[in-house]
Amino acid sequence: MARKYSIRVQQLSGELIGEVELPETARVEDILIAVKHGEPNPSLKRVLVFDGRPLAENELLGQLGLKAPALLELQQITKSLRTERVAALPDSFRAMHLGLFGELRAGKTSLLYRYAHDTFNERMMPNTIGMDFQVVRVMAHDVPVKVMLWDQPAGKERFRVNTSFYFRRKEALLMVIDLTNPHSFRDITDWLNFHETEAIRTKLLIGNKADLVEERKISKEEAEKYAREYGLVYFETSAKEGTGVHEAMDYAIFDVLAKEIKPKAQPTVREPLRRFNLRCHVQ
Numbered sequence: 008m009a010r011k012y013s014i015r016v017q018q019l020s021g022e023l024i025g026e027v028e029l030p031e032t033a034r035v036e037d038i039l040i041a042v043k044h045g046e047p048n049p050s051l052k053r054v055l056v057f058d059g060r061p062l063a064e065n066e067l068l069g070q071l072g073l074k075a076p077a078l079l080e081l082q083q084i085t086k087s088l089r090t091e092r093v094a095a096l097p098d099s100f101r102a103m104h105l106g107l108f109g110e111l112r113a114g115k116t117s118l119l120y121r122y123a124h125d126t127f128n129e130r131m132m133p134n135t136i137g138m139d140f141q142v143v144r145v146m147a148h149d150v151p152v153k154v155m156l157w158d159q160p161a162g163k164e165r166f167r168v169n170t171s172f173y174f175r176r177k178e179a180l181l182m183v184i185d186l187t188n189p190h191s192f193r194d195i196t197d198w199l200n201f202h203e204t205e206a207i208r209t210k211l212l213i214g215n216k217a218d219l220v221e222e223r224k225i226s227k228e229e230a231e232k233y234a235r236e237y238g239l240v241y242f243e244t245s246a247k248e249g250t251g252v253h254e255a256m257d258y259a260i261f262d263v264l265a266k267e268i269k270p271k272a273q274p275t276v277r278e279p280l281r282r283f284n285l286r287c288h289v290q
Contacts, residue, residue, distance in 0.1 A: 010075035012068055016042045016055065019082055031069030035062045036266075044083070049240055049258050052265070056082040064265045088261045089253075090145035090152070100144075100151040104176045105259055108159050109183035110194035114215040117246035118183065119158050122256050127247050147260050154260060171203050178267075179209035179259040182239065186214045189224040192233060199237055209262040210239045213255055218245035 009030035016024045016038065025042035039053055055062045057071055057079070073079060107115040116139060120126050123141035139158035146152070159173050174180075182198065184191035195212075198204070212234040214225065227243065234241040240258065244251035 012073075012075050012077060012079040014038055014042075014068075014079045014081065016081050016083055019084065024083055029068060031067070031075045033068050034064065035066045035068070036064035038068075038081070039064065049242060050088055050254050052086045052088050052261060054084050054086055056084060065267070086148070088257050090147050090257050090260060093144050093146055093151075096144050096151045096153055100153050101147075101264070102153050102155065103178055103260065103263055104155045104157065105179045105181060105256075105263075106157045106159050106173065106177040107181045107183055108173075108195060108198045110185065110188070110191055113183045113185040113188075113191060113194075114246045115158050115183045118181075118213070118215060118244060118252060119156055121246045121249055121252050123156065125249070127249070129247075145260065147257075147264060150264060152260060152264075154256075170201055174201070174203040174207065177207055178263045179211070180204060180207050181211045181213055181255070181259060183213045183215050184225065184230070186216050186225045186230070186243070187219050187222040191225065208266045209259055210237070211255060211259055212237070212239040212241045214241065214243045215246060217243040217251065218248050 009032050011028050011030050014027050014029060016026070018024060024044045027038065027041040029037055029041070035055055038055060044053075061084075062071075062081075068079065069075065071079070107119060109115050117127060119139060119141055120128070123143050141156045141158075143154045143156065144152070145154060157173075157177070180198075182195040184195060199210075204210070212230065214227070214230045217223075230243075231241050233239075240262075242251055242255035242258070244255055246252060
């Protein structure tokens with residue numbers, strides 16, 4: 008039976024945020040899920056600090072250096088999830104593949120070009136053949152990232168190849184709906200029902216065309232309910248006006264980085280010292 012920690016999370020001011028009991032096999036992200044504080048803000052990242060060190064979400068509690076059962080006192084800080092666009096990356100960088108999924112005319116291609124080039128074209132044709140692809144280079148705090156954005160085809164074209172192809176190497180799924188189309192959930196539901204999506208830990212629901220207030224058919228409450236049912240984080244965007252686009256993309260990038268499972272450090276093995284019989288020969 009796993010031993011448990013009594014966990015207390017506080018703000019830096021000392022104000023108590025919450026308390027929870029978790030086994031030593033739990034991860035830091037389990038604390039963040041169990042202990043809530045106020046309304047969630049997707050543009051801010053909650054970080055737990057132990058003994059002056061920020062913790063990664065995938066760290067096991069049993070590996071923090073405090074033997075259970077024990078009281079684990081943590082502080083919570085928040086970081087702004089904003090990337091910085093750069094023209095070039097260093098030789099060593101993190102490559103990341105994000106996929107945009109959704110029905111025809113949901114605005115996937117427009118979102119892609121708004122984020123990659125900060126442009127919008129009313130006459131842009133939706134992507135129905137093949138996959139559009141854009142590259143964006145950013146600094147995610149101190150991590151250089153080459154972001155590869157894939158605009159997945161919609162309609163019948165997507166069934167012409169093995170659907171697992173569309174999920175290959177994807178680390179985040181951005182499910183795009185058209186807020187002016189009440190049937191817009193159908194296409195992304197089809198995508199989410201593929202078993203390949205289960206292994207992808209970062210998933211967003213993006214309600215696009217939020218600027219078309221008079222034509223809107225899907226309420227924010229309805230979209231948020233759908234997001235909760237499928238384990239998605241919800242954002243509203245307008246590719247035309249640019250609102251919410253960078254916030255959604257930046258969240259996806261930081262969430263992938265936070266959830267990546269890093270290999271355990273291997274212990275250093277030193278070669279045993281050998282005795283050598285050194286002799287000096289003088290000719």
